[in-house]
Amino acid sequence: xxxxxxxxxxxxxxxxxxxxxxxxxxxxxxxxxxxxxxxxxxxxxxxxxxxxxxxxxxxxxxxxxxxxxxxxxxxxxxxxxxxxxxxxxxxxxxxxxxxxxxxxxxxxxxxxxxxxxxxxxxxxxxxxxxxxxxxxxxxxxxxxxxxxxxxxxxxxxxxxxxxxxxxxxxxxxxxxxxxxxxxxxxxxxxxxxxxxxxxxxxxxxxxxxxxxxxxxxxxxxxxxxxxxxxxxxxxxxxxxxxxxxxxxxxxxxxxxxxxxxxxxxxxxxxxxxxxxxxxxxxxxx
Amino acid sequence: xxxxxxxxxxxxxxxxxxxxxxxxxxxxxxxxxxxxxxxxxxxxxxxxxxxxxxxxxxxxxxxxxxxxxxxxxxxxxxxxxxxxxxxxxxxxxxxxxxxxxxxxxxxxxxxxxxxxxxxxxxxxxxxxxxxxx
Numbered sequence: 031x032x033x034x035x036x037x038x039x040x041x042x043x044x045x046x047x048x049x050x051x052x053x054x055x056x057x058x059x060x061x062x063x064x065x066x067x068x069x070x071x072x073x074x075x076x077x078x079x080x081x082x083x084x085x086x087x088x089x090x091x092x093x094x095x096x097x098x099x100x101x102x103x104x105x106x107x108x109x110x111x112x113x114x115x116x117x118x119x120x121x122x123x124x125x126x127x128x129x130x131x132x133x134x135x136x137x138x139x140x141x142x143x144x145x146x147x148x149x150x151x152x153x154x155x156x157x158x159x160x161x162x163x164x165x166x167x168x169x170x171x172x173x174x175x176x177x178x179x180x181x182x183x184x185x186x187x188x189x190x191x192x193x194x195x196x197x198x199x200x201x202x203x204x205x206x207x208x209x210x211x212x213x214x215x216x217x218x219x220x221x222x223x224x225x226x227x228x229x230x231x232x233x234x235x236x237x238x239x240x241x242x243x244x245x246x247x248x249x250x251x252x253x254x255x256x257x258x259x260x261x262x263x264x265x266x267x268x269x270x271x272x273x274x275x276x277x278x279x280x281x282x283x284x285x286x287x288x289x290x291x292x293x294x295x296x297x298x299x300x301x302x303x304x305x306x307x308x309x310x311x312x313x314x315x
Numbered sequence: 316x317x318x319x320x321x322x323x324x325x326x327x328x329x330x331x332x333x334x335x336x337x338x339x340x341x342x343x344x345x346x347x348x349x350x351x352x353x354x355x356x357x358x359x360x361x362x363x364x365x366x367x368x369x370x371x372x373x374x375x376x377x378x379x380x381x382x383x384x385x386x387x388x389x390x391x392x393x394x395x396x397x398x399x400x401x402x403x404x405x406x407x408x409x410x411x412x413x414x415x416x417x418x419x420x421x422x423x424x425x426x427x428x429x430x431x432x433x434x435x436x437x438x439x440x441x442x443x444x445x446x447x448x
Contacts, residue, residue: 054336055336058336058337059397062396062397062400063399063400063403066400066403066404067403069404070403070404070406070407073407073408073411074407074410074411077410077411077414077415078414080411080415081414081415081418084415084418084419085418085419085422088419088422088423089422103360103363107356107360110356111353111356114349114352114353114356115349117349117352117386117390118345118346118348118349118352118390120390121340121345121348121389121390122342122345125339125340125342125345128335128336128337128339129339284335284336285335285336286336287336287337291337294390294391295391298386298387298390298391299391301386301390302383302386302387305379305382305383305386306379306383308359308379309359309363309375309376309378309379310375313359313360313363313375314363314371314372314375315363315366315371
Protein backbone atom coordinates (compact mmCIF):
# COMPACT_ATOMS: atom_id res chain seq x y z
CA UNK A 31 0.00 0.00 0.00
CA UNK A 32 1.28 3.37 -1.00
CA UNK A 33 1.24 6.28 1.29
CA UNK A 34 -1.39 8.91 0.40
CA UNK A 35 0.08 12.06 -1.02
CA UNK A 36 0.74 14.73 1.49
CA UNK A 37 -2.07 17.22 1.74
CA UNK A 38 -1.26 20.52 0.17
CA UNK A 39 -3.62 23.39 0.54
CA UNK A 40 -5.08 24.49 -2.75
CA UNK A 41 -4.42 28.11 -3.59
CA UNK A 42 -7.37 30.39 -3.04
CA UNK A 43 -9.42 31.27 -6.10
CA UNK A 44 -9.28 34.88 -7.22
CA UNK A 45 -12.40 36.85 -6.19
CA UNK A 46 -13.63 37.17 -9.75
CA UNK A 47 -13.74 33.42 -10.41
CA UNK A 48 -17.29 32.14 -10.14
CA UNK A 49 -17.54 28.87 -8.23
CA UNK A 50 -18.78 26.84 -11.18
CA UNK A 51 -15.70 27.55 -13.28
CA UNK A 52 -12.41 25.78 -12.81
CA UNK A 53 -10.16 28.61 -13.95
CA UNK A 54 -10.31 32.24 -15.09
CA UNK A 55 -9.44 31.10 -18.61
CA UNK A 56 -12.38 28.73 -18.72
CA UNK A 57 -14.66 31.42 -17.32
CA UNK A 58 -13.46 33.90 -19.91
CA UNK A 59 -13.90 31.47 -22.81
CA UNK A 60 -17.39 30.47 -21.67
CA UNK A 61 -18.45 34.08 -21.37
CA UNK A 62 -17.04 34.85 -24.77
CA UNK A 63 -18.95 32.04 -26.45
CA UNK A 64 -22.06 33.21 -24.61
CA UNK A 65 -21.80 36.82 -25.78
CA UNK A 66 -21.13 35.70 -29.36
CA UNK A 67 -24.21 33.49 -29.34
CA UNK A 68 -26.19 36.48 -28.07
CA UNK A 69 -24.74 38.63 -30.85
CA UNK A 70 -25.87 36.11 -33.47
CA UNK A 71 -29.44 36.39 -32.17
CA UNK A 72 -29.12 40.17 -32.45
CA UNK A 73 -27.92 39.84 -36.03
CA UNK A 74 -30.85 37.57 -36.86
CA UNK A 75 -33.24 40.04 -35.20
CA UNK A 76 -32.02 42.82 -37.47
CA UNK A 77 -31.82 40.52 -40.49
CA UNK A 78 -35.61 40.21 -40.37
CA UNK A 79 -35.82 43.96 -40.92
CA UNK A 80 -33.15 43.88 -43.61
CA UNK A 81 -35.08 41.06 -45.30
CA UNK A 82 -38.28 43.14 -45.33
CA UNK A 83 -36.29 46.08 -46.63
CA UNK A 84 -34.81 43.98 -49.46
CA UNK A 85 -38.17 42.61 -50.60
CA UNK A 86 -39.94 45.95 -50.43
CA UNK A 87 -37.12 47.72 -52.16
CA UNK A 88 -36.97 45.11 -54.91
CA UNK A 89 -40.68 45.59 -55.58
CA UNK A 90 -40.85 49.35 -55.19
CA UNK A 91 -37.44 50.94 -55.79
CA UNK A 92 -39.07 54.21 -56.84
CA UNK A 93 -40.21 54.88 -53.26
CA UNK A 94 -36.65 54.56 -51.96
CA UNK A 95 -35.15 56.60 -54.78
CA UNK A 96 -37.68 59.34 -54.13
CA UNK A 97 -37.88 59.41 -50.34
CA UNK A 98 -34.26 58.87 -49.34
CA UNK A 99 -33.57 62.46 -50.43
CA UNK A 100 -35.64 63.58 -47.42
CA UNK A 101 -32.91 62.25 -45.12
CA UNK A 102 -29.92 64.40 -44.21
CA UNK A 103 -26.82 62.84 -45.70
CA UNK A 104 -24.38 65.06 -43.70
CA UNK A 105 -26.02 64.16 -40.38
CA UNK A 106 -26.02 60.45 -41.30
CA UNK A 107 -22.33 60.63 -42.24
CA UNK A 108 -21.58 62.53 -39.01
CA UNK A 109 -23.27 59.82 -36.98
CA UNK A 110 -21.32 57.15 -38.86
CA UNK A 111 -18.06 58.91 -37.97
CA UNK A 112 -19.15 59.25 -34.32
CA UNK A 113 -19.96 55.53 -34.03
CA UNK A 114 -16.77 54.46 -35.78
CA UNK A 115 -14.71 56.64 -33.45
CA UNK A 116 -16.55 55.25 -30.43
CA UNK A 117 -15.81 51.73 -31.64
CA UNK A 118 -12.13 52.66 -31.80
CA UNK A 119 -12.15 54.06 -28.27
CA UNK A 120 -14.06 50.99 -27.04
CA UNK A 121 -11.52 48.61 -28.60
CA UNK A 122 -8.75 50.71 -27.02
CA UNK A 123 -10.54 50.53 -23.67
CA UNK A 124 -10.49 46.72 -23.83
CA UNK A 125 -6.79 46.93 -24.60
CA UNK A 126 -6.24 49.25 -21.62
CA UNK A 127 -8.09 46.82 -19.36
CA UNK A 128 -5.98 43.94 -20.62
CA UNK A 129 -2.84 45.89 -19.85
CA UNK A 130 -4.09 46.97 -16.42
CA UNK A 131 -4.10 50.68 -17.34
CA UNK A 132 -7.08 51.60 -15.19
CA UNK A 133 -6.82 55.34 -15.72
CA UNK A 134 -6.86 54.99 -19.50
CA UNK A 135 -9.64 52.44 -19.26
CA UNK A 136 -11.86 54.91 -17.39
CA UNK A 137 -11.05 57.73 -19.80
CA UNK A 138 -11.70 55.68 -22.92
CA UNK A 139 -14.95 54.29 -21.56
CA UNK A 140 -16.08 57.84 -20.75
CA UNK A 141 -15.27 58.97 -24.29
CA UNK A 142 -17.19 56.00 -25.70
CA UNK A 143 -20.17 56.80 -23.51
CA UNK A 144 -20.05 60.43 -24.63
CA UNK A 145 -19.98 59.36 -28.29
CA UNK A 146 -23.07 57.21 -27.73
CA UNK A 147 -24.84 60.25 -26.29
CA UNK A 148 -23.69 62.39 -29.22
CA UNK A 149 -25.04 59.81 -31.67
CA UNK A 150 -28.45 59.89 -29.99
CA UNK A 151 -28.32 63.70 -29.93
CA UNK A 152 -27.81 63.84 -33.69
CA UNK A 153 -30.54 61.23 -34.07
CA UNK A 154 -32.85 63.46 -32.01
CA UNK A 155 -32.15 66.40 -34.33
CA UNK A 156 -33.01 64.21 -37.32
CA UNK A 157 -36.21 62.80 -35.80
CA UNK A 158 -37.31 66.28 -34.74
CA UNK A 159 -36.84 67.57 -38.28
CA UNK A 160 -38.87 64.64 -39.68
CA UNK A 161 -41.60 65.33 -37.15
CA UNK A 162 -41.77 69.00 -38.04
CA UNK A 163 -41.74 68.36 -41.78
CA UNK A 164 -44.58 65.87 -41.53
CA UNK A 165 -42.41 62.95 -42.60
CA UNK A 166 -43.95 60.25 -40.46
CA UNK A 167 -45.46 56.85 -41.07
CA UNK A 168 -48.90 55.91 -42.36
CA UNK A 169 -51.55 58.62 -42.26
CA UNK A 170 -49.17 60.96 -40.49
CA UNK A 171 -47.11 61.29 -43.64
CA UNK A 172 -47.99 64.86 -44.60
CA UNK A 173 -44.98 66.32 -46.33
CA UNK A 174 -44.70 70.09 -46.53
CA UNK A 175 -42.47 69.94 -49.57
CA UNK A 176 -40.95 67.48 -52.00
CA UNK A 177 -37.49 66.17 -51.11
CA UNK A 178 -34.62 68.34 -52.30
CA UNK A 179 -33.68 67.47 -55.83
CA UNK A 180 -36.72 65.27 -56.41
CA UNK A 181 -36.98 64.29 -60.05
CA UNK A 182 -40.38 63.53 -61.49
CA UNK A 183 -39.94 61.42 -64.61
CA UNK A 184 -41.48 63.54 -67.38
CA UNK A 185 -42.83 60.61 -69.37
CA UNK A 186 -44.89 59.47 -66.43
CA UNK A 187 -46.56 62.74 -65.57
CA UNK A 188 -49.00 63.20 -68.47
CA UNK A 189 -50.54 59.79 -68.05
CA UNK A 190 -51.48 60.59 -64.49
CA UNK A 191 -54.99 61.90 -64.84
CA UNK A 192 -56.17 59.86 -67.79
CA UNK A 193 -54.60 56.44 -67.28
CA UNK A 194 -57.24 53.80 -66.91
CA UNK A 195 -56.74 50.19 -65.99
CA UNK A 196 -56.79 47.90 -68.99
CA UNK A 197 -59.48 45.34 -69.24
CA UNK A 198 -58.44 42.05 -67.76
CA UNK A 199 -57.39 39.49 -70.35
CA UNK A 200 -58.97 36.06 -70.13
CA UNK A 201 -56.46 33.60 -68.77
CA UNK A 202 -56.95 29.90 -69.40
CA UNK A 203 -60.64 30.27 -69.97
CA UNK A 204 -61.16 32.28 -66.82
CA UNK A 205 -62.00 35.93 -66.68
CA UNK A 206 -60.03 37.59 -63.91
CA UNK A 207 -62.07 40.34 -62.39
CA UNK A 208 -60.41 43.63 -61.66
CA UNK A 209 -59.82 44.18 -58.03
CA UNK A 210 -61.43 47.16 -56.40
CA UNK A 211 -58.15 47.83 -54.66
CA UNK A 212 -56.58 50.98 -56.11
CA UNK A 213 -53.67 50.55 -58.51
CA UNK A 214 -50.29 49.70 -57.03
CA UNK A 215 -47.33 52.02 -56.95
CA UNK A 216 -45.17 52.80 -59.92
CA UNK A 217 -42.43 50.24 -60.19
CA UNK A 218 -41.58 46.81 -61.46
CA UNK A 219 -44.53 45.20 -59.75
CA UNK A 220 -46.75 48.22 -60.02
CA UNK A 221 -49.79 48.35 -62.23
CA UNK A 222 -49.72 51.71 -63.91
CA UNK A 223 -47.52 54.79 -63.88
CA UNK A 224 -49.97 57.02 -62.12
CA UNK A 225 -49.00 59.86 -59.90
CA UNK A 226 -50.86 61.15 -56.94
CA UNK A 227 -52.26 64.65 -56.96
CA UNK A 228 -54.93 66.04 -54.71
CA UNK A 229 -56.51 62.76 -53.90
CA UNK A 230 -59.20 63.13 -51.24
CA UNK A 231 -57.41 60.57 -49.08
CA UNK A 232 -54.88 63.22 -48.23
CA UNK A 233 -55.70 66.16 -46.00
CA UNK A 234 -55.49 69.69 -47.24
CA UNK A 235 -52.64 70.69 -44.94
CA UNK A 236 -50.01 68.83 -46.91
CA UNK A 237 -48.08 69.53 -50.01
CA UNK A 238 -49.89 68.24 -53.09
CA UNK A 239 -47.44 67.37 -55.77
CA UNK A 240 -46.61 64.45 -57.95
CA UNK A 241 -44.96 61.71 -55.95
CA UNK A 242 -44.94 57.91 -55.96
CA UNK A 243 -47.56 56.01 -54.08
CA UNK A 244 -46.87 54.82 -50.55
CA UNK A 245 -43.88 57.00 -49.74
CA UNK A 246 -44.93 56.72 -46.11
CA UNK A 247 -43.73 53.09 -46.13
CA UNK A 248 -40.17 54.34 -46.52
CA UNK A 249 -40.56 56.21 -43.26
CA UNK A 250 -41.93 53.10 -41.58
CA UNK A 251 -38.69 51.36 -42.52
CA UNK A 252 -36.64 54.38 -41.53
CA UNK A 253 -38.17 54.76 -38.09
CA UNK A 254 -38.34 51.07 -37.22
CA UNK A 255 -34.79 50.29 -38.34
CA UNK A 256 -33.09 53.36 -36.90
CA UNK A 257 -35.36 53.24 -33.84
CA UNK A 258 -34.50 49.66 -32.99
CA UNK A 259 -30.86 50.53 -33.57
CA UNK A 260 -31.24 53.57 -31.29
CA UNK A 261 -32.65 51.38 -28.54
CA UNK A 262 -29.57 49.19 -28.90
CA UNK A 263 -27.36 52.27 -28.59
CA UNK A 264 -29.18 53.12 -25.35
CA UNK A 265 -28.68 49.57 -24.06
CA UNK A 266 -25.01 49.69 -24.99
CA UNK A 267 -24.61 53.00 -23.16
CA UNK A 268 -26.18 51.48 -20.07
CA UNK A 269 -23.73 48.58 -20.19
CA UNK A 270 -20.80 50.96 -20.70
CA UNK A 271 -21.91 53.09 -17.74
CA UNK A 272 -22.01 49.98 -15.56
CA UNK A 273 -18.54 48.91 -16.72
CA UNK A 274 -17.30 52.47 -16.18
CA UNK A 275 -18.41 52.43 -12.54
CA UNK A 276 -16.69 49.10 -11.97
CA UNK A 277 -13.56 50.26 -13.78
CA UNK A 278 -13.34 53.27 -11.47
CA UNK A 279 -13.31 50.85 -8.55
CA UNK A 280 -10.26 49.22 -10.13
CA UNK A 281 -11.86 45.83 -10.67
CA UNK A 282 -10.40 45.11 -14.10
CA UNK A 283 -6.97 43.96 -15.15
CA UNK A 284 -5.10 41.42 -17.27
CA UNK A 285 -6.78 38.41 -15.66
CA UNK A 286 -10.27 39.80 -15.35
CA UNK A 287 -11.68 42.09 -18.02
CA UNK A 288 -14.61 40.04 -19.34
CA UNK A 289 -17.30 42.71 -18.66
CA UNK A 290 -15.25 45.29 -20.58
CA UNK A 291 -14.58 42.89 -23.45
CA UNK A 292 -18.16 41.67 -23.78
CA UNK A 293 -19.66 45.15 -23.51
CA UNK A 294 -17.21 46.14 -26.22
CA UNK A 295 -18.34 43.29 -28.48
CA UNK A 296 -21.95 44.44 -28.07
CA UNK A 297 -20.98 48.03 -28.84
CA UNK A 298 -19.13 46.96 -31.97
CA UNK A 299 -22.21 45.05 -33.12
CA UNK A 300 -24.27 48.23 -32.77
CA UNK A 301 -21.65 49.95 -34.91
CA UNK A 302 -21.80 47.05 -37.39
CA UNK A 303 -25.57 47.40 -37.85
CA UNK A 304 -25.22 51.12 -38.46
CA UNK A 305 -22.52 50.49 -41.05
CA UNK A 306 -25.23 48.80 -43.13
CA UNK A 307 -28.14 51.06 -42.16
CA UNK A 308 -26.35 54.23 -43.23
CA UNK A 309 -25.83 53.39 -46.94
CA UNK A 310 -29.10 51.46 -47.26
CA UNK A 311 -31.27 54.30 -45.93
CA UNK A 312 -29.32 57.49 -46.60
CA UNK A 313 -27.15 56.85 -49.63
CA UNK A 314 -28.46 54.30 -52.10
CA UNK A 315 -30.50 55.70 -54.94
CA UNK B 316 -15.86 43.70 -3.56
CA UNK B 317 -12.11 43.39 -3.58
CA UNK B 318 -10.20 45.54 -5.98
CA UNK B 319 -8.33 43.86 -8.75
CA UNK B 320 -5.01 42.28 -8.06
CA UNK B 321 -4.69 39.87 -10.94
CA UNK B 322 -0.96 39.86 -11.32
CA UNK B 323 -0.30 39.16 -7.68
CA UNK B 324 -2.99 36.48 -7.63
CA UNK B 325 -1.46 34.77 -10.62
CA UNK B 326 1.94 34.81 -8.98
CA UNK B 327 0.59 33.64 -5.64
CA UNK B 328 -1.39 30.76 -7.08
CA UNK B 329 1.37 29.66 -9.39
CA UNK B 330 -1.22 29.29 -12.12
CA UNK B 331 -0.19 27.46 -15.26
CA UNK B 332 -2.03 30.02 -17.35
CA UNK B 333 -0.35 33.06 -18.80
CA UNK B 334 -0.66 36.32 -16.87
CA UNK B 335 -3.34 37.72 -19.16
CA UNK B 336 -6.36 36.17 -20.81
CA UNK B 337 -6.82 36.64 -24.50
CA UNK B 338 -4.84 38.46 -27.15
CA UNK B 339 -3.98 42.13 -26.80
CA UNK B 340 -4.44 43.94 -30.11
CA UNK B 341 -1.62 46.45 -30.73
CA UNK B 342 -2.70 50.09 -30.59
CA UNK B 343 -1.24 50.70 -34.07
CA UNK B 344 -3.53 48.05 -35.55
CA UNK B 345 -6.59 49.59 -33.86
CA UNK B 346 -5.67 53.07 -35.09
CA UNK B 347 -5.05 51.78 -38.62
CA UNK B 348 -8.44 50.05 -38.66
CA UNK B 349 -10.10 53.24 -37.48
CA UNK B 350 -8.36 55.21 -40.24
CA UNK B 351 -9.47 52.62 -42.78
CA UNK B 352 -13.07 52.88 -41.60
CA UNK B 353 -13.02 56.68 -41.89
CA UNK B 354 -11.59 56.51 -45.42
CA UNK B 355 -14.18 53.91 -46.47
CA UNK B 356 -17.01 56.03 -45.03
CA UNK B 357 -15.82 59.04 -47.03
CA UNK B 358 -15.56 56.79 -50.08
CA UNK B 359 -19.10 55.45 -49.79
CA UNK B 360 -20.52 58.99 -49.34
CA UNK B 361 -18.59 60.16 -52.40
CA UNK B 362 -19.60 57.12 -54.46
CA UNK B 363 -23.28 57.78 -53.74
CA UNK B 364 -23.07 61.06 -55.67
CA UNK B 365 -21.96 59.30 -58.84
CA UNK B 366 -24.88 57.81 -60.71
CA UNK B 367 -23.88 54.33 -61.83
CA UNK B 368 -27.35 52.82 -61.95
CA UNK B 369 -27.63 49.45 -60.30
CA UNK B 370 -23.89 49.42 -59.62
CA UNK B 371 -24.36 51.99 -56.84
CA UNK B 372 -26.11 49.42 -54.68
CA UNK B 373 -23.35 46.85 -55.10
CA UNK B 374 -20.57 49.38 -54.51
CA UNK B 375 -22.24 50.62 -51.31
CA UNK B 376 -22.79 47.07 -50.07
CA UNK B 377 -19.21 46.06 -50.94
CA UNK B 378 -17.83 49.03 -48.98
CA UNK B 379 -20.14 48.30 -46.04
CA UNK B 380 -19.04 44.64 -46.16
CA UNK B 381 -15.38 45.65 -46.09
CA UNK B 382 -15.98 47.96 -43.12
CA UNK B 383 -17.88 45.23 -41.30
CA UNK B 384 -15.05 42.76 -41.95
CA UNK B 385 -12.52 45.20 -40.47
CA UNK B 386 -14.67 45.74 -37.38
CA UNK B 387 -15.29 42.03 -36.83
CA UNK B 388 -11.71 40.89 -37.38
CA UNK B 389 -9.85 43.58 -35.39
CA UNK B 390 -12.18 45.56 -33.12
CA UNK B 391 -14.04 42.38 -32.16
CA UNK B 392 -10.71 40.49 -32.35
CA UNK B 393 -12.25 37.51 -34.10
CA UNK B 394 -9.00 37.15 -36.02
CA UNK B 395 -7.15 36.34 -32.82
CA UNK B 396 -9.87 34.38 -31.05
CA UNK B 397 -10.71 30.71 -31.07
CA UNK B 398 -11.78 29.61 -34.59
CA UNK B 399 -15.00 28.19 -33.20
CA UNK B 400 -16.28 31.74 -32.62
CA UNK B 401 -15.68 32.44 -36.30
CA UNK B 402 -17.72 29.33 -37.13
CA UNK B 403 -20.57 30.61 -34.95
CA UNK B 404 -20.47 34.04 -36.57
CA UNK B 405 -20.19 32.79 -40.16
CA UNK B 406 -22.94 30.25 -39.53
CA UNK B 407 -25.19 33.11 -38.46
CA UNK B 408 -24.26 35.13 -41.55
CA UNK B 409 -25.01 32.10 -43.70
CA UNK B 410 -28.56 32.06 -42.39
CA UNK B 411 -28.93 35.80 -42.98
CA UNK B 412 -27.86 35.34 -46.60
CA UNK B 413 -30.23 32.39 -46.93
CA UNK B 414 -33.21 34.31 -45.56
CA UNK B 415 -32.68 37.41 -47.69
CA UNK B 416 -31.80 35.60 -50.93
CA UNK B 417 -34.70 33.13 -50.70
CA UNK B 418 -37.14 35.92 -49.85
CA UNK B 419 -35.86 37.98 -52.79
CA UNK B 420 -35.97 35.02 -55.16
CA UNK B 421 -39.53 34.39 -54.10
CA UNK B 422 -40.57 38.01 -54.48
CA UNK B 423 -39.00 38.29 -57.92
CA UNK B 424 -40.26 34.96 -59.23
CA UNK B 425 -43.88 35.06 -58.20
CA UNK B 426 -44.97 38.70 -58.18
CA UNK B 427 -45.94 38.84 -61.89
CA UNK B 428 -47.97 35.65 -61.80
CA UNK B 429 -49.87 36.24 -58.57
CA UNK B 430 -52.63 37.95 -60.52
CA UNK B 431 -52.13 37.40 -64.25
CA UNK B 432 -51.84 40.54 -66.27
CA UNK B 433 -51.78 42.78 -63.24
CA UNK B 434 -48.10 43.58 -63.26
CA UNK B 435 -47.17 44.18 -66.89
CA UNK B 436 -44.04 46.07 -65.96
CA UNK B 437 -42.44 42.89 -64.60
CA UNK B 438 -42.57 40.90 -67.86
CA UNK B 439 -38.88 41.22 -68.44
CA UNK B 440 -37.76 40.21 -65.00
CA UNK B 441 -35.20 37.46 -65.05
CA UNK B 442 -36.40 34.27 -63.45
CA UNK B 443 -33.99 31.67 -62.15
CA UNK B 444 -35.44 28.80 -64.16
CA UNK B 445 -35.63 30.18 -67.67
CA UNK B 446 -37.79 32.91 -69.11
CA UNK B 447 -41.40 33.30 -68.28
CA UNK B 448 -44.04 34.00 -70.88
